[in-house]
Amino acid sequence: MDSSTTWTRSPRRRVSCTGCGLVYNLDAKPPTNTGECDRCGGKLEVRADDRETTVHSRFIEFRGSTEPLIQYYGSMDRLARIDTTGGIDEVGKRVTAVLDGLLGIEAG
Numbered sequence: 001m002d003s004s005t006t007w008t009r010s011p012r013r014r015v016s017c018t019g020c021g022l023v024y025n026l027d028a029k030p031p032t033n034t035g036e037c038d039r040c041g042g043k044l045e046v047r048a049d050d051r052e053t054t055v056h057s058r059f060i061e062f063r064g065s066t067e068p069l070i071q072y073y074g075s076m077d078r079l080a081r082i083d084t085t086g087g088i089d090e091v092g093k094r095v096t097a098v099l100d101g102l103l104g105i106e107a108g
């Protein structure tokens with residue numbers, strides 16, 4: 001999974017009310033008045049967790065901690081790389097195929 005995929009999957013199109021905490025998904029459920037809570041009239045802000053920089057720095061951190069494992073298992077020929085683009089079903093089938101291969105199960 002590259003960082004651009006992570007970004008498009010992240011729920012960064014969300015804002016929450018600073019007054020009552022209600023969360024709005026700007027694609028699915030936008031507030032009636034931009035920047036204002038429908039329930040209490042409070043100010044809407046992008047949640048810190050959802051900011052692109054937070055997601056991006058998490059990805060950098062993830063790479064930093066997994067890279068040594070990739071090197072280690074790769075050097076022992078015990079690393080399977082699975083393409084994580086596509087839907088859950090698609091990726092799930094790829095994971096299952098790899099596991100079946102390891103367990104010696106015939107596909108079908």
Ligand SMILES: [Zn+2]
Nearest residue numbers: 017020037040
């Ligand atoms: Zn509110």
